[in-house]
Amino acid sequence: MRLLVSLAVGLAISTVSVAASAYGDGATGYSGKQGQTCTGCHGGNAAKPTVTITGPDTLAAGATGDYTLTVTTNLTRAAANIAATDGATLVPGTGLQEGGGELTHTNGRPTAGGRYAFTFKVTAPATGGPLKLFAAGMGSNGTGTAGDGTTLSTKDVTVTGGAPAPAPPADPAPSQAGEDDDDAAATPAPTNTQSTTSDGTEKPSKKKKKKKVVEEEEEEDEDDYDRADPYAGRGGCSSTRGSFDASGATAAAMVLFAFGLVRRRRSPR
Numbered sequence: 001m002r003l004l005v006s007l008a009v010g011l012a013i014s015t016v017s018v019a020a021s022a023y024g025d026g027a028t029g030y031s032g033k034q035g036q037t038c039t040g041c042h043g044g045n046a047a048k049p050t051v052t053i054t055g056p057d058t059l060a061a062g063a064t065g066d067y068t069l070t071v072t073t074n075l076t077r078a079a080a081n082i083a084a085t086d087g088a089t090l091v092p093g094t095g096l097q098e099g100g101g102e103l104t105h106t107n108g109r110p111t112a113g114g115r116y117a118f119t120f121k122v123t124a125p126a127t128g129g130p131l132k133l134f135a136a137g138m139g140s141n142g143t144g145t146a147g148d149g150t151t152l153s154t155k156d157v158t159v160t161g162g163a164p165a166p167a168p169p170a171d172p173a174p175s176q177a178g179e180d181d182d183d184a185a186a187t188p189a190p191t192n193t194q195s196t197t198s199d200g201t202e203k204p205s206k207k208k209k210k211k212k213v214v215e216e217e218e219e220e221d222e223d224d225y226d227r228a229d230p231y232a233g234r235g236g237c238s239s240t241r242g243s244f245d246a247s248g249a250t251a252a253a254m255v256l257f258a259f260g261l262v263r264r265r266r267s268p269r
Helices: 002-020 176-186 206-228 246-266
Strands: 050-054 058-060 064-072 077-084 089-092 096-099 102-105 115-123 127-140 146-160
Touching (some): 050 127, 050 146, 064 077, 064 127, 064 146, 077 089, 077 115, 102 115
Parallel strands (some): 058 146
Antiparallel strands (some): 096 102, 127 146
């Protein structure tokens, strides 16, 4: 019977010890960066700790700065989990260790005067832009998860210099050239209907053929006109068909009359 009691007491002590140190050596992924916090396991303390991050507000690209996470609590121990935006590097200092790119406490750190200061370094990325620090600070009684309190804190840091972060591509605006191309595509290009004969000479187009036929018809009309009016264009005759030049006829009659008088005078009586 005494043996069973001893085993039960030993098991209870081991269970309490495991519970008290379940995350006694720290845990990562609970800084609030991923949306999870320590309150999933630790809680029940109405008086939550005060948690602050202090350090430079500005870092040059690739430069390193010193920062401090201070946990002020009415409990005997302090714990922490610290993370940063991607691209920054965290280096542990007092009371911290690295794990998975984040920082966490080494065992529950005993407070002095109700506070504990965790120190660490931050190396900025090579590109300029905003950098954010995330931290969960916890006050613990060291007896397990019950009766603990957690508070989240963040700090914004501006990284200057270096290559700027790439901007998203802008939507292309419609260009005038594109509109001109559409108009050109909508308007058919003129086609060359000119052809050549078998000996390489150029065949006349339909317009040229029509013009030539009209010219030939006009020449034929002029020939018919000349044949119908043989005196057209000649002196003494009107250029109008069927009409006779009176002045020409009078002159001819006078010549004939004079010629008749001369013959009469010369003829013997």
